Amino acid sequence: MPNASLCLITPRVADPAAFRPLLEAALGAARVDSVHLRLAVSDEHDARRIIQALGPVVQDRGAALIIDPPADWREVARWGADGVHVGDPDQLKDALQALKPDRIVGAGGLRSKDAAMGAGEAGVDYVMFGEPRADGTVPPAGQVTDRCQWWAEVFTTPCIGYAAGPDMVKPLAATGAEFVALGEWLFSGSPAEVAERMRAAAEAVIA
Numbered sequence: 001m002p003n004a005s006l007c008l009i010t011p012r013v014a015d016p017a018a019f020r021p022l023l024e025a026a027l028g029a030a031r032v033d034s035v036h037l038r039l040a041v042s043d044e045h046d047a048r049r050i051i052q053a054l055g056p057v058v059q060d061r062g063a064a065l066i067i068d069p070p071a072d073w074r075e076v077a078r079w080g081a082d083g084v085h086v087g088d089p090d091q092l093k094d095a096l097q098a099l100k101p102d103r104i105v106g107a108g109g110l111r112s113k114d115a116a117m118g119a120g121e122a123g124v125d126y127v128m129f130g131e132p133r134a135d136g137t138v139p140p141a142g143q144v145t146d147r148c149q150w151w152a153e154v155f156t157t158p159c160i161g162y163a164a165g166p167d168m169v170k171p172l173a174a175t176g177a178e179f180v181a182l183g184e185w186l187f188s189g190s191p192a193e194v195a196e197r198m199r200a201a202a203e204a205v206i207a
Helices: 016-029 044-059 074-078 089-099 113-122 141-154 166-173 191-204
Strands: 005-013 034-039 064-067 083-086 104-107 126-129 159-163 179-182
Touching: 005 016, 016 044, 016 191, 034 044, 044 064, 044 074, 064 104, 083 089, 089 104, 089 113, 113 126, 113 141, 126 141, 141 159, 141 166, 159 166, 166 179, 166 191, 179 191
Parallel strands: 005 034, 005 179, 034 064, 064 083, 083 104, 104 126, 126 159, 159 179
Antiparallel strands: none
């Protein structure tokens, strides 16, 4: 079984200067394929400021910069992002039409196997299972690993399994999912603590 790659999902960021040391610590500790930069602001000016401040930190490490869908799809290119993570299935068709083939479009918020298959057939670049719901809760761990294993065995579209905590990283990697996503728990504490968790996660995804 090939090794899984790591993706990062940030907390909602309002202050890029305060978050940058944590992001740099994570990216410096292990290889990362993509970073989903989530924002705590809705104003387009503030969003652009944060993305343009942190985007180069991500991309200079060779990772793709993924953002939430903006109000205007054209902003994805203007802000220098590599793609979007669509957590609302109702937005998926518009995202694919507006951004493919030049940008990455990933699908989350997939509540059923049928929804995941529909996203894959529509042409997304990846599907994600296990990410937090709107209220912050996550699906049961067994459901997430089962869903990732099912997908990895049947489909060619890449799959990301969301690790709700460090103990989920190794089981998700063992499913055959191409990617394991590390969420907000990675970024708590000091940069040194972030780097330590990152190195442990990198070791856990080695087959």
